[in-house]
Amino acid sequence: MKKKFIYLIALVVLSSSCAVVRPGEAGVKQTLGKFSKTISTQGTIFYNPFTSRVIKESTQTNNIKLILSLPTKEGLSVNSEISILYRLEQDKIPSILENLGQGYESIITSVFRSASSDVCAQFYAKDMHSGMRAKIEEEIKAKMLVNLEKQADGIELIAVLMKSIQLPRGLASSIEQKLQAEQDAMRMEFIIQQAKLEADRKIIEATAERDSQKILAEGLTEEIIKLRSIEAFNKLSQSPNSKVIITDGKAPLLINE
Known part of the structure; x- marks a missing residue:
């Protein structure tokens, strides 16, 4: 019984030390x-649970989701899901944990808030709802990379994505009306172009x-007209139908009987 107890304690200690x-x-x-400078990527790590512990971090691509109100050049606020x-650079994980701890995501979030405020304030609200969005995302990413290199070296920034952008109601309506007007103008331009092509064809x-x-x-000289008249009279003479031909000798006039 005593040996079983010792084995049980040994098993608990062993399981808690790996x-x-x-x-x-x-x-x-x-x-x-x-x-430690040694980084383990797979397998079992044994350690002394009284003096040591093992911290595990993901080396895969991770996603931080935020919902923020972003400022614009005209002083509006645009809500967006971010x-x-x-991804963490594997060989720099010890340095990240030593300098930032396991709460490094809060650093990334703070850097994003600062960079996005600076960048978005240079663009109009309508730009975030158009093809300019990709440019805004790239500029935010570039500004974040500069700040992360200073504060959190070893964090690889892959992309910044702005999703579900909600413009102020009045502005959204104005943009829709503008887009509709542009489509109508393009349609009218096409109709005018088609009309011009048809006129040119005519x-x-x-x-x-x-x-x-x-x-x-x-x-058509006089000689050709006379020749054509003679040819016409020859064809008429070969016709079995009776006809009255009235002519002044220059051009025939046919009257069917």
Whole structure:
């Protein structure tokens, strides 16, 4: 019975003195407050539970979600859902934990708030609801990278995404009306362009017809007209139908009986 008790205690101590690091994680041993430079990425880490502990951090891409009110150039406030994608550089995890602790996400959030306020204040509210959004996101990211290098070296910023942007009601309505007006103007421009093309086509056809008539008129000399009259009389003479031909000798006029 005593041996079983000893084995049980030994099992409890052994289980509490090891940590399992799974794929996508990195484990760092902290002994008496000092972080080890050795980083474990997979497997089991044994340690003395009385003097040490193992801190595990994700090495995968992480997402911080925020809902903020962002300032604009005209002094309005635009509500937006924000996603900050980041990843910890594996070899710098001990340094991050030593300098920032495990609350490093609060540093990333603070850096974002500062950078987004500075950048968004340079753009109009309508820009956040248009193709300018990608430019705003890139400028926020660039400004965050500068600040993170000073405060939190080892945090890799992947992207800053602005989602579900909610403009002030009056401004949203104005933007919709403007977009509708632009679409109507584009539609009218298309109609006018089609009408111009149709007018050009008719002018070209009329010009071609006029030139054709002119060429034909210039080619109809008296000799040709007489020749055509003779040919017409010959064809009429071969017709079995009886006809009355009235002519002045220049051009025939046919009357059906």
